[in-house]
Amino acid sequence: MKRIRPFILSGIFASLLLVSCAPPQREPGLLIENVNIIDVAQKRVIPHTNILVHDGLIIAVDAGMSAANYEHSFNAQGAYATAGLYDAHVHIDVTERLSMMLPEIYPAPVSPDQVDDDQTPYMAYGITGVVVLDGNDDILAARERAKEHGKFVPRILAGPILDDPERNNPLKIGVSTVEEGRAAVERAAEQGYDLVKTYHLESVDTRNAVIARADELGLVTMGHLPPSMSFEESIVPGFDNIAHLEEITRNWNGEDRAYLTNALQMVAEYDISLTPHLLGYREIVEEIEDIDAKLKNLDWELTPLLARVYATPPYNGYVDDFGGDDIRERAAAYFGRIADVMAELTLEAHEAGIMLLAGTDAGNPTMLPGQGLYRELALLRAAGLDGYDALAASTINVAKLFGEEEERGAVTPGKAADIVLFARNPVEVELLSRDDVFAVIKDGFLFDRERIDAEIARVSASYDAREAQYLEVASAAREAQSEAAE
Numbered sequence: 001m002k003r004i005r006p007f008i009l010s011g012i013f014a015s016l017l018l019v020s021c022a023p024p025q026r027e028p029g030l031l032i033e034n035v036n037i038i039d040v041a042q043k044r045v046i047p048h049t050n051i052l053v054h055d056g057l058i059i060a061v062d063a064g065m066s067a068a069n070y071e072h073s074f075n076a077q078g079a080y081a082t083a084g085l086y087d088a089h090v091h092i093d094v095t096e097r098l099s100m101m102l103p104e105i106y107p108a109p110v111s112p113d114q115v116d117d118d119q120t121p122y123m124a125y126g127i128t129g130v131v132v133l134d135g136n137d138d139i140l141a142a143r144e145r146a147k148e149h150g151k152f153v154p155r156i157l158a159g160p161i162l163d164d165p166e167r168n169n170p171l172k173i174g175v176s177t178v179e180e181g182r183a184a185v186e187r188a189a190e191q192g193y194d195l196v197k198t199y200h201l202e203s204v205d206t207r208n209a210v211i212a213r214a215d216e217l218g219l220v221t222m223g224h225l226p227p228s229m230s231f232e233e234s235i236v237p238g239f240d241n242i243a244h245l246e247e248i249t250r251n252w253n254g255e256d257r258a259y260l261t262n263a264l265q266m267v268a269e270y271d272i273s274l275t276p277h278l279l280g281y282r283e284i285v286e287e288i289e290d291i292d293a294k295l296k297n298l299d300w301e302l303t304p305l306l307a308r309v310y311a312t313p314p315y316n317g318y319v320d321d322f323g324g325d326d327i328r329e330r331a332a333a334y335f336g337r338i339a340d341v342m343a344e345l346t347l348e349a350h351e352a353g354i355m356l357l358a359g360t361d362a363g364n365p366t367m368l369p370g371q372g373l374y375r376e377l378a379l380l381r382a383a384g385l386d387g388y389d390a391l392a393a394s395t396i397n398v399a400k401l402f403g404e405e406e407e408r409g410a411v412t413p414g415k416a417a418d419i420v421l422f423a424r425n426p427v428e429v430e431l432l433s434r435d436d437v438f439a440v441i442k443d444g445f446l447f448d449r450e451r452i453d454a455e456i457a458r459v460s461a462s463y464d465a466r467e468a469q470y471l472e473v474a475s476a477a478r479e480a481q482s483e484a485a486e
Helices: 006-021 095-101 112-117 120-124 137-145 178-190 204-217 257-269 279-289 291-296 305-311 317-322 328-351 371-383 387-392 396-401 449-485
Strands: 027-039 044-054 057-061 070-083 085-090 127-132 155-158 161-163 195-198 220-223 419-422 437-442 445-448
Touching: 027 419, 044 070, 070 437, 070 445, 085 371, 085 396, 095 305, 112 137, 112 449, 120 127, 120 437, 120 449, 127 419, 137 155, 161 178, 178 195, 178 204, 195 204, 204 220, 257 328, 279 291, 279 317, 279 328, 279 371, 305 449, 317 328, 328 371, 371 387, 437 449, 445 449
Parallel strands: 027 070, 085 127, 127 155, 161 195, 195 220
Antiparallel strands: 027 044, 044 057, 070 419, 419 437, 437 445
16 A cells, blocks of 8 residues: 655645635625514514624524624624614605795705705614605606615605695696596506505595505505595595594594594594604694794704704794784694694504504604604604504504515514614603614615714705705895885
8 A cells, every 4th residue: 555645645734724724604694783673563672682684685583693604794782673664754855845835946956966865864863764645756766766775865655646636736636537536546556656645636436536546556545534525435445544633633523522433433444544643733832832942952953954944933834823922822722632632542543453654744844854753653652552552653554554564664584674773772762862873774784873973964064055055045035025125
């Protein structure tokens, strides 16, 4: 038998040594370590675990996974993870809206960058998705840009507003007949919209045709209850979401609570969801009682131009209409009573099994993106919902409304990697703040605190510059008007 030559043997040992010392091959993905997961469905916290994210999806949740085995890792330091939040009722400040609200400086188109910058507050507050109850080409374009990986804007679900043509609003599509209503819904489906919003459609047949055709085409129907119709006429099978609880209280005489209870029973019977929007009347009361105190509590750094202008006198319509000494106290009492009744009805709706969504109507004057949703969640809790049910109104319930509960709305394997990490447990904190956001993951892309703060600084400077431009132009316009009057 031949003896193995020493140099060959030593070469084999060297090769084995190199193999044994080579670093292990790391698997693709981002491992989020040391995290507590909020499970709203089971109303529990899954403590001290890890989340593996890859290719925009949650791959696994397992405390035994090690960062050494994956290409990327992030230590959450015990933060609390929940599915990315949704604001279920917003409006986007595109050219048509701003040219109507701020005509002094917006006859010119709003740039795509400015439209996107106005969505930044949502992400800064951990809101990775918004439901936009408007629709036009600018919003469709913004929705496509939001799909870009690594872009600090929320996912957009959107749809056009269908309204009576006599209202003559450039942000809405006028429909007056059954044929026009069905055609408008079909166009919305062809354009790739997710929903249609019904506004004050005056014809029962037209509105019912819109709802039926949207149901056939898989579009969600959301919106208002026409004041020209009885409650029984406006609550029909296939309608998916009432966009404001005040739609139910509008025709209430202020005394007959049985009317409101019966109305909620009808909503529950037809399996219609409800967006209470408790924030609206509370905001009105606070602004007319003490606008200066209200403004001090705003996150001005993340308040876009339109909201900045309309939050302050003389542009704040609530203060202008109800802030005088002769009316302030009566107005505050009136709106406060409605707010109290809406809070009571919210709990009653929840106990009746009506699915609730958290929406702020942000984009309308004094309804602020990002910060408004935290207040709405706090008001849902103050109405009597527990922390898990309030959080569900901004996560899994939105996914259910759009038929996406298998893909979104919870931190479980197989679902979209849209996650917000909070430094404090969001189901226990009475009112969250922007500082509670530890990190945000959208489509699997991690925005840590440093990246979030950089985005906030950038967009805040943009808001300041646009506000300065507006004030200069508006001041010049007022001087010109004054000179012309003389």
